[in-house]
Amino acid sequence: MRLLVIEDDKDLNRQIAQALEQSGYAVDRAFDGEEGQFLGETETYDAVVLDIGLPKKDGITVLEEWRANARVMPVLILTARDRWSEKVQGFDAGADDYVAKPFHMEEVLARIRALLRRAAGHATNEIVCGSVRLDTKAGRVVVDGAPVKLTSHEYRLLAYLMHHSGRVVSRSEIIEHIYDQDFDRDSNTIEVFVGRLRKKLGVDLIHTVRGLGYMAAPAPEESGGRR
Template sequence: MRLLVVEDDRDLNRQIVAGLEGAGYAVDRAYDGEEGHFLGDTEPYDAVVLDIGLPKRDGLAVLEAWRAAGRAMPVLILTARDRWSDKVKGFDAGADDYVAKPFHMEEVLARVRALLRRAAGHASAELTCGPVTLDTRAGRVAVDGNAVKLTSHEYRLLSYLMHHTGRIVSRGEIVEHLYDQDFDRDSNTIEVFVGRLRRKLGVEIIQTMRGLGYLVAPPEGERKAAPKKDA
């Protein structure tokens, strides 16, 4: 998952980015409203952590501009303004959730996980596909209850695919949503990681749809048969 953090306090920005990257996300950052608006308007982020009190352009104005342009990514408002009226303004501008400073990083992580789950249509923190379970809280993967050790890049890829189980995900979409702006988009890294994931999982849940991308679905024998129609 690829996130954007827009926070003008550089120390706090660095702390938030470090916490999110430590949880397995690819993160871009901005330090003012104009830069944040541009990135959010031109890049396909899965979620944004947005401060309200930004220089050059207020965070609420940035959020309103995104929503007016049809940008629907989940946005977590992060601000020192803790009055209920400010929260109402944030939600009315299009925010999905709200955290007041000072905060614990674990709360921000939990709220980001919840936003990503809801955006993908998942209610539980555990994603399951056949015998494979991915715990978004602990960052762990298991097959038939047995833990599987993955690198951060492998986990990030599997997490994105499992958040979109049953839908074909193109290579371009994977690159855009899993890696920051410095990633070499012409490399064959995705294919390498998919091959490693298949070997480590040992079950066929990642299908290659030639010319289209990848599809995560339960193994053939575990898929529910379509109900027979009455004659």
């Protein structure tokens, strides 16, 4: 899952980005409204953390212009604790949730998980597909009760496929959602990661749909299982 953090305080921006990266997300960063708006309009993100008080262009304006241009990614706004009016403006502009400064980083992580969960139609932090369980809070994968150790990119790929289980996902979509802006994107590496995941999981979960991409779904004999 790929996220964008727009915050002009460089230390806070770095802290948020690091916390998100440690939780298994690919993260891009911007430090003013103009740069943030450009990235939000030209890149593909699963969610955005957006500060309201930005230089060059304020966060409310950025958000309003995104929504006017049909950019529908979930947005978590950062507001000043005592500025209730900012929260109202944010929601009216199209925000999905907010966190008031100063905040605990765990709250930001929890709210991001909730936004991603709702966007993909899941009710809890645990996503189940056949015998594979993905705990998005703990960043843990379990198959038939046994933990599976994955690299960061393997985890991102599996998480994206399982968030969208039952739907065919193209290679280009995967690339847009699991790599940050600065990563050298090569579609051939997706096939490598899929091969590694299949070997590590040891179950028939990731299916190749020839000419279209990949789909996470339990094997036919498991199709009645919980997702």
